[in-house]
Amino acid sequence: MAEPVRNRQPETRRDARGDAHGRPGGRARGRPRGVRRTRPLHRGRRAGVPHRAPDRPRVGAGTTTERPLSLLGQLAAVDLDRPLRAGIFSAEVTENRNPVAGEFRWNRQLLGLLYDPLARPARDGDSLLPWAAASWAFDGDDLIVTLRADQRFHDGTPVTAADVAFTMAFLSDTSMGAAPSPVPATRYRGRTSLVASASAVDRRTVRLSLTEDAHERTAERVLTLPVLPATEWRDRTDLVDDRVTHALVWENRQPVGSGPLAFESATERESVTLTPYEDHFLATADDPDLEPYAAALDGEGVVARYAPSGEDAVAALADGRLDTTVHQFPVNAFDRAGEAAGVEPATAPPSELCVVGYNVRRAPLSDFRFRQVLARLHDREHAAASVFAGYAAASDAPVLPGWDVDGVDPNERLLGPFPGSDGDLDAERARELFRDAGYTYDDGGNLHR
Numbered sequence: 001m002a003e004p005v006r007n008r009q010p011e012t013r014r015d016a017r018g019d020a021h022g023r024p025g026g027r028a029r030g031r032p033r034g035v036r037r038t039r040p041l042h043r044g045r046r047a048g049v050p051h052r053a054p055d056r057p058r059v060g061a062g063t064t065t066e067r068p069l070s071l072l073g074q075l076a077a078v079d080l081d082r083p084l085r086a087g088i089f090s091a092e093v094t095e096n097r098n099p100v101a102g103e104f105r106w107n108r109q110l111l112g113l114l115y116d117p118l119a120r121p122a123r124d125g126d127s128l129l130p131w132a133a134a135s136w137a138f139d140g141d142d143l144i145v146t147l148r149a150d151q152r153f154h155d156g157t158p159v160t161a162a163d164v165a166f167t168m169a170f171l172s173d174t175s176m177g178a179a180p181s182p183v184p185a186t187r188y189r190g191r192t193s194l195v196a197s198a199s200a201v202d203r204r205t206v207r208l209s210l211t212e213d214a215h216e217r218t219a220e221r222v223l224t225l226p227v228l229p230a231t232e233w234r235d236r237t238d239l240v241d242d243r244v245t246h247a248l249v250w251e252n253r254q255p256v257g258s259g260p261l262a263f264e265s266a267t268e269r270e271s272v273t274l275t276p277y278e279d280h281f282l283a284t285a286d287d288p289d290l291e292p293y294a295a296a297l298d299g300e301g302v303v304a305r306y307a308p309s310g311e312d313a314v315a316a317l318a319d320g321r322l323d324t325t326v327h328q329f330p331v332n333a334f335d336r337a338g339e340a341a342g343v344e345p346a347t348a349p350p351s352e353l354c355v356v357g358y359n360v361r362r363a364p365l366s367d368f369r370f371r372q373v374l375a376r377l378h379d380r381e382h383a384a385a386s387v388f389a390g391y392a393a394a395s396d397a398p399v400l401p402g403w404d405v406d407g408v409d410p411n412e413r414l415l416g417p418f419p420g421s422d423g424d425l426d427a428e429r430a431r432e433l434f435r436d437a438g439y440t441y442d443d444g445g446n447l448h449r
Contacts, residue, residue: 069346069348071086071109071110071113071302071324071326072113072260072293072296073123073292073293074324075261075295075296075299075301075302076292076293076294076295077295078299078323079299080299080300082300083273083275083300083301083302083303084300084301084302084303084323084324085302085303085305085321085322086302086303086304086305086322086323086324086326087304087305087306087307087313087316087317087322087324088110088305088306088307088325088327089106089307089308089309089313089325089327089329089330090106090107090306091268091269091306092106093107093110093111093266093272093304094266094267094269094270094272094304095251095266095268095269096251096252097111097114097251097252097253097255097263097266097272098247098248098250098252098255099111099114099115099226099228099252099255099257100171100174100185100228100233100247100248100250101187101248101249101250102185102186102187102248105187106327109327110272110302111226111255111257112226112259113260113274113302114154114255114257114261114262114263114274115226115228115255115257115258115259116131116132116151116159116227116257116258116259117131117132117223117224117225117226117227118130118131118132118136118145118147118223118225118227119131119133119136119220119223119224120224121224123292128220128223128224129290130289132147132159132227132258132281133145133146133147133148133223134146134148134149136220136223138216138219139207141209141212141214142207142209142210143207143208143210143219143222144205144206144208145161145164145206145207145208145223146204146205147160147161147164147204147205147206148281149204150281151258152258152279153229153256153257153258154256154257154258154263154277155229155256157229158203160200160204161200161202161203161204161206162203162230163227163228163229163230164198164206164227165199165200165206166228166230166234167225167226167227167228167230168198168222168225169197169198170185170228170230170233170237170247171184171185171188171192171225171228172184172192172193174236174237174247174248175237175238175245176237178237178238179239179243179245181243183239183243183248185247185248188225190221191221191222191224191225192222192225193211194210194211194214194218194221194222195208195209196209196210196211197209217404226257227257228257229256229257229258232256233247236250253266258277258280259280260276260277260280260282260293260296260297261274261275261276261296261301262274262275262276262277269306270305270306271303271304271306272303272304273302273303273304274301274304275300275301276296276297276298276299276300276301277297278297280297282294304326305321305322307322307325309330309333310329310330310334310336310337311333311336313325313329313333314333314336314337314340317337317340317342317343318340318341318342318343331388331389334391347391353398355398356375356378358371358374363449364439364449367437367449369437369438370434370437370439372415372437373430373433373434373437375396375415376415376418376419376433377425377430378418379418379420379425380394380395380418381394382418382422383423386423395410395411396413396415397409397410397412397414419433434447
């Protein structure tokens with residue numbers, strides 16, 4: 001049972017469109033692209049930054065823009081003779097570039113450019129785009145993946161099916177069997193739990209044996225895991241503490257992946273610089289689906305600069321020190337970004353949920369009627385409006401639109417209204433709900449079954 005709040009992601013960018021002489025255009029207002037998940041972003045683009053995409057009419061507040069919002073898409077869309085300057089709201093990636101460490105959550109967007117997955121979410125948000133994998137197919141309970149030919153990690157070593165098989169096993173247990181019980185990379189646990197085993201058939205083919213009853217659409221999520229070079233990670237399986245391996249605490253200061261960008265340099269608590277990896281398959285791939293990203297290799301890469309707050313980022317976007325931002329943006333600064341001259345706010349489709357989970361193995365949470373009442377005691381509509389400044393939508397189901405779950409409509413309200421108003425609980429109405437579910441109260445106000 002869960003209490004999800006789905007949120008759309010507000011973003012900002014400085015307006016990159018200009019006239020035929022490269023003069024910057026005026027400011028565009030916010031433009032929603034979804035209504036789920038609780039992560040507001042501002043990806044800004046500075047006025048006057050040339051844009052590869054053809055000019056589009058300006059759109060007003062509340063409409064949708066088709067311009068790319070992902071950092072890789074922005075790198076492909078701009079035409080600069082210098083690195084793109086991107087703001088980040090956490091300095092952790094300037095100090096730690098470990099894609100396995102669970103506590104470093106802010107680094108995933110930049111590290112996603114260093115470490116290629118087998119597949120990336122497509123721009124429509126509802127499908128996967130073959131990436132390091134040329135193709136995949138289901139064979140009963142197995143998923144057969146064929147890699148693109150002639151891929152290499154940034155140190156020049158080939159990307160092989162053995163690296164993919166190692167990655168699946170390693171992320172499932174970073175001790176690789178050396179610990180008394182598995183030590184998984186927790187940030188990927190939801191995906192690695194779908195794979196029972198992985199084996200290399202040949203240099204380009206890997207067979208992933210799936211767990212029982214894994215739906216194909218769900219099972220495909222394993223393709224979004226980063227591919228790690230076995231030579232870099234296989235010797236970091238030793239335990240350094242109880243249920244903690246070397247791999248989980250390694251800072252990985254010189255990361256080696258196979259992504260379109262490679263690590264160049266970093267200054268702690270200031271910036272990190274990534275440069276195009278010229279041997280990436282995007283440079284030669286003859287695939288219409290990859291064309292929107294290929295131009296990312298033609299530029300000078302990206303310098304990600306630490307911005308301590310949303311207000312600092314807005315100021316840097318407005319005066320030209322930043323071209324864009326790549327981390328979730330504080331909602332309390334989003335309106336200010338929309339008012340700053342030359343800063344273009346936009347929103348992205350939802351990709352995540354905020355949920356409250358219950359341990360259904362313990363009473364009274366094992367009683368679904370108790371859980372249903374408990375779920376109603378959180379005013380999700382109020383949270384969406386106040387905590388997330390309206391960049392969220394309440395839901396009774398942990399499902400996003402487009403997931404196509406049989407019999408589940410993420411917009412349908414099933415549990416009933418919050419017993420109160422504006423976040424304030426009406427205690428007597430709540431007690432009545434528990435009584436209706438078969439519970440009683442003693443003279444001391446304690447709840448009993």
